[in-house]
Amino acid sequence: MRVILPDxxxxxxxxxxxxxxxxxxxxxxxxxxxVLVRSNGSIRDLRLPLTDGERIQILTTRxxxxxxxxxxxxxSAAHLLAEAVRRLYPGVKIAIGPPIDxxxxxxxxxxxxxGEDALExxxxxxRRELAEGRAWERRETTPDDARRLFEEQDERYKxxxxxxxxGEISLYTQGDFTDLCRGPHLQDSSPIKAIKLTGLAGxxxxxxxxxxxxxxxxxxxxxxxxxxxxxxERLEEARRRDHRRLGPQLDLxxxxxxxxxxxxxxxxxxxxxxELENIRLRENARRxxxxxxxxxxxxxxxxxxxxxxxxxxxxxxxxxxEGRQWAMKSMNxxxxxxxxGSRPRSYRELPLRYAEPAPLHRNExxxxxxxxxxxxxxxxxxxxxxxxxxxxxDEIRDVVDYARYVYNLFGMSASAELATRPxxxxxxxxxxxxxxxxxxxxxxxxxxxxxxxxxxxxxxxxKIDLFMDDALGRKWQMGTIQLDSQMPSRFGLKYVGSDNTExxxxxxxxxxxxxxxxxxxxxxxxxxxxxPFWLAPVQVRVIPVGESHREAAGRLRARLDxxxxxxxxxxxxxxxxxxxxxxxxxxxxxxxVWGDRESEDALAVRDRGGSQSNVGLAELLxxxxxxx
RNA sequence: GCCGACGUAGCUCAGCUGGUAGAGCACUUCACUCGUAAUGAAGGGGUCCCCGGUUCGAGUCCGGGCGUCGGCUCCA
Numbered sequence: 080m081r082v083i084l085p086d087x088x089x090x091x092x093x094x095x096x097x098x099x100x101x102x103x104x105x106x107x108x109x110x111x112x113x114v115l116v117r118s119n120g121s122i123r124d125l126r127l128p129l130t131d132g133e134r135i136q137i138l139t140t141r142x143x144x145x146x147x148x149x150x151x152x153x154x155s156a157a158h159l160l161a162e163a164v165r166r167l168y169p170g171v172k173i174a175i176g177p178p179i180d181x182x183x184x185x186x187x188x189x190x191x192x193x194g195e196d197a198l199e200x201x202x203x204x205x206r207r208e209l210a211e212g213r214a215w216e217r218r219e220t221t222p223d224d225a226r227r228l229f230e231e232q233d234e235r236y237k238x239x240x241x242x243x244x245x246g247e248i249s250l251y252t253q254g255d256f257t258d259l260c261r262g263p264h265l266q267d268s269s270p271i272k273a274i275k276l277t278g279l280a281g282x283x284x285x286x287x288x289x290x291x292x293x294x295x296x297x298x299x300x301x302x303x304x305x306x307x308x309x310x311x312e313r314l315e316e317a318r319r320r321d322h323r324r325l326g327p328q329l330d331l332x333x334x335x336x337x338x339x340x341x342x343x344x345x346x347x348x349x350x351x352x353x354e355l356e357n358i359r360l361r362e363n364a365r366r367x368x369x370x371x372x373x374x375x376x377x378x379x380x381x382x383x384x385x386x387x388x389x390x391x392x393x394x395x396x397x398x399x400x401e402g403r404q405w406a407m408k409s410m411n412x413x414x415x416x417x418x419x420g421s422r423p424r425s426y427r428e429l430p431l432r433y434a435e436p437a438p439l440h441r442n443e444x445x446x447x448x449x450x451x452x453x454x455x456x457x458x459x460x461x462x463x464x465x466x467x468x469x470x471x472x473d474e475i476r477d478v479v480d481y482a483r484y485v486y487n488l489f490g491m492s493a494s495a496e497l498a499t500r501p502x503x504x505x506x507x508x509x510x511x512x513x514x515x516x517x518x519x520x521x522x523x524x525x526x527x528x529x530x531x532x533x534x535x536x537x538x539x540x541x542k543i544d545l546f547m548d549d550a551l552g553r554k555w556q557m558g559t560i561q562l563d564s565q566m567p568s569r570f571g572l573k574y575v576g577s578d579n580t581e582x583x584x585x586x587x588x589x590x591x592x593x594x595x596x597x598x599x600x601x602x603x604x605x606x607x608x609x610x611p612f613w614l615a616p617v618q619v620r621v622i623p624v625g626e627s628h629r630e631a632a633g634r635l636r637a638r639l640d641x642x643x644x645x646x647x648x649x650x651x652x653x654x655x656x657x658x659x660x661x662x663x664x665x666x667x668x669x670x671x672v673w674g675d676r677e678s679e680d681a682l683a684v685r686d687r688g689g690s691q692s693n694v695g696l697a698e699l700l701x702x703x704x705x706x707x
Numbered sequence: 708g709c710c711g712a713c714g715u716a717g718c719u720c721a722g723c724u725g726g727u728a729g730a731g732c733a734c735u736u737c738a739c740u741c742g743u744a745a746u747g748a749a750g751g752g753g754u755c756c757c758c759g760g761u762u763c764g765a766g767u768c769c770g771g772g773c774g775u776c777g778g779c780u781c782c783a
Contacts, residue, residue, distance in 0.1 A: 280778030281710025288780050292709060336774050391783060410783055444708050625740045660744035674742060685743060
């Protein structure tokens, strides 16, 4: 048989030859360094046979940054971890240990719980294994044999995996440790030049909280120590940009133990918030949304009607006052339903777009709170679009267009995920067929790249989740667009058509920032706190050189205020150098130093980062205007 | 909610095996009146997260609670 190599040359091999055989046929060095075979985008163990006419690529230790090469390396590293843990902790049960983004993990059930200090000991043991060297041997077997093997070892999770496995069963053996595994694996452990255990966490067996909780050990591995070093530096950079660190540092917000999960916004943080709000108000007006305001608190009956209580009662803040049950709203839809239903509605009013940036309260579980990204006081840039079935397509198309416009303002591009009907849902299958199709069509019309998340929709309708990539290449979920015919019907809402009869309504729930809190958190990390001029909480700082320059500095600041900029004066009794340094640390985009040498015709302007220029006031104002 | 770690001045952190709390920055005052990333000196500031226990004695050890962090689960 023959296989095709990346340079399109063909290689003649005996029938049944494996990837490793192919590597050997090309050269001994390649065979030695080979780690896996890639064919049509999928990866395969070196020990598996190739098929005639196949186009193959052999990845080696030199492809040290290739995601597939790292995948196989880390997969093998996970097995070393399992071997080490089994040696150190007799009686431990092993579960699963896959590679993941940036590393790997392995789940264990320990006879007694372990702490973080155990990681060092385990890492030591892995290093010992690496020093000794391990080779992986692959073997295929029958489910019966595999079950017998793991029953003998009392590895009940492995037995369960064998019983639910599809297709052939394969085993990998290294030293005296044999694991159920699909592969692929390295030939031996020599390419693993750097390995580090990074954390310890609880994780449920098969990700289901009804199952026993296992102990998950996280780690990462690389083809070179330098790569591990770089990885750790990237983590350090992410830590520096962490909004939970930058927020208080830049005086944007803080959290108090008196109200866990609810940020207290400082004036500078509110400057960011107001910029977002200005964009929202301006665009809403342009795009035909109507601003409304509805109550924060409703009687419990409202949430039974909306269908939220059966599912979310435990996650809502409830009040018992004068014998009546109330709850703080955790979404705006019920209020907007009541508003729409306040009188009969004609088709002439549709589509009707209600917008309300209201604070919502959700009693998120303590363990899930995470800075601004998961809060209990959440402010959604919410809107509900009431429309007819015929209008759905256009409305969703316009919302996606709106989202794209907003994300572009922040220098980000959008992608989407379509979440389809969940198991636990209301409504008929026909309704779901129609609504899902409408969303797909809207995405197609907008040419937004999307993936499908089967079963992830809200209980009342399918949704589009909008994503953005940030400056560090991380993907964040931002807004959401949900189509719903359930909520209007639960509230008994109809509209009168041109035929003078009542028709069913559709509602599009949408938020583009998602929430102000989350959006500001993500922007803080995206910009690393160095917000663009138009967004910066302090846009211009004026520094008078000496006491005698304070008056002139104050006049300049007043002029900038008048022009609508956020400016301040640093008249502290500190050296110019110190005040420049503080402005840099606060990431103020423009600093104007005013001393004896300055006048309105000659200002000393310093940009964030250090470059300086001398310009007249008129010229400065022109430049600032272009940055708005 | 679950697993693990952590909680000392406004912030970042030190405090050995239990003996009665410290640094840098920030803040206040004074001096200096300063030219593009830290002027100097002095001073104020702490129920060592909370409650209980062990002990002659607890920031330190033990138990419970709260909060934060890394994950899991959840995310209308």
